Amino acid sequence: MSALTLYQIVALMLLCAGLFGLTQRRSLVGMLISVELMLNGAGLSMVAAAQLTDFSAVLGQLGTLFVMGLAAAEATLVLAMIVVVARRFKSAKTSDITTLKE
Amino acid sequence: MEVMAKIAFGVYTLVILSGSILAVTSSSLVRALVGLITTLVGVAGMYLLLATPFMAFMQLLIYIGAVSVLIFFAVMLTRAEKGGDEGGKAPMKTYVYGLAATMAPAALLGWLIMTKPVDSVAVPVEVTIKQLGDGLLGSYFLPFELISVILMVAMAGAVLLTWEKRGK
Numbered sequence: 001m002s003a004l005t006l007y008q009i010v011a012l013m014l015l016c017a018g019l020f021g022l023t024q025r026r027s028l029v030g031m032l033i034s035v036e037l038m039l040n041g042a043g044l045s046m047v048a049a050a051q052l053t054d055f056s057a058v059l060g061q062l063g064t065l066f067v068m069g070l071a072a073a074e075a076t077l078v079l080a081m082i083v084v085v086a087r088r089f090k091s092a093k094t095s096d097i098t099t100l101k102e
Numbered sequence: 103m104e105v106m107a108k109i110a111f112g113v114y115t116l117v118i119l120s121g122s123i124l125a126v127t128s129s130s131l132v133r134a135l136v137g138l139i140t141t142l143v144g145v146a147g148m149y150l151l152l153a154t155p156f157m158a159f160m161q162l163l164i165y166i167g168a169v170s171v172l173i174f175f176a177v178m179l180t181r182a183e184k185g186g187d188e189g190g191k192a193p194m195k196t197y198v199y200g201l202a203a204t205m206a207p208a209a210l211l212g213w214l215i216m217t218k219p220v221d222s223v224a225v226p227v228e229v230t231i232k233q234l235g236d237g238l239l240g241s242y243f244l245p246f247e248l249i250s251v252i253l254m255v256a257m258a259g260a261v262l263l264t265w266e267k268r269g270k
Contacts, residue, residue, distance in 0.1 A: 001219075002219055002222045002224075003222060003224060004219070004220060004222035005215055005216070005219055005222075006111065007148070007152070008215045009212070009215060010115055010118060010148065012208065012211050012212060012215065013118070013119065013122070014118065014122060014141070014145075015207070015208075015211075016204050016207070016208045017122035017123070017125070017126050018122075018126075019203060019204045019207065020126055020200055020201070020203075020204040021125065021126035023196065023199065023200030023203055023204070024126065024127075024192060024196065024197070024200050025188065026188055026192065027131065027180065027188055028176075028180075029131050029173065029176045029177055029180055030131060030134060030188055032173060032176065033125055033131075033134050033135065033138050033173060034125070034126065036138060036142075036165070036169060036173070037122055037125060037126070037138065037141060040141065040142065040145050040165070043145070043161075044145050044148055044149075047149060047152055047154055047157055048148075048152060049220075050227075051152045051153065051154060051226040051227055052152075052222040052223055052224075052226055052227075053220055053221065053222050053223070054221075054223075057227040057229045058229055058233050058234060058237040059237070059242075061154060061156070061157055061229060061234060062234065062237050062238060062242055062245075064157060065157075065160060066245055066249055068160060068161070068164045068165065069164075069249040069252070069253060070249070070252065071164075071165070071169060072164055072168055072169055072172075072253065073252050073253050073255075073256035073257075074256075075168075075169045075172045075173065076172060076253075076256045076257055076260045077256050077259060077260055077263075078176070079172050079173075079175060079176050079260065080259065080260035080261075080263040080264050081263065082176045082179060082180065083176075083179055083263070083264045084263050084264065086179055086180050091180070091181065092176075092179075092180040092181075
């Protein structure tokens, strides 16, 4: 088994953990944590693929840097949304904030 | 891979695995956040193994320094303790559907990774920080500018969302 395969398996593990968490978590903060796990898996996979193949290594690292920047922007916005939701509904549980169902 | 590199890879894999399991299954969000930070440290170690110390440094700086603190604020602003938002058992149906939703991409991508391996080199390519800077201010100047605009808009949007009018 090549080194790249091992790294890709670890990245896949992170993606699956994030997906499972996203379906199981019942609060917005828990879902945010799961999304961060998935983004980390994507970054690890990109860096491993760029470093261990003939593909341009600079492009792979810069792509991962952009993923990190997007993750920071996403976390900022989600924090603001959680503040607004928690203020309005007095809870960040996803089952409490589904008003369309009622 | 050398023997030491293999040992380090195994240790980092264990750190990542235990951290992600804690992050996903813990019923207290504070513990889940500790698990997430453990995973992030493990991924930073993986970056070091891939001969990209700059990426490892950025991982520590951006993810552990900035994103984790943001999530910590989100945890503090909600009911994160045991028996809070995440307390109580979910119905069995959720577990079954969640496992199915996880196993489908895991099986497909795992099969692809195992059966169609790409030609790879054993020793990672070395990239200097100067090359990264040349890339950022040369060929990839537009994405570099766009990401700063996105960060600006996200922060302005966050401030605007949480703005409370005086006297309201």
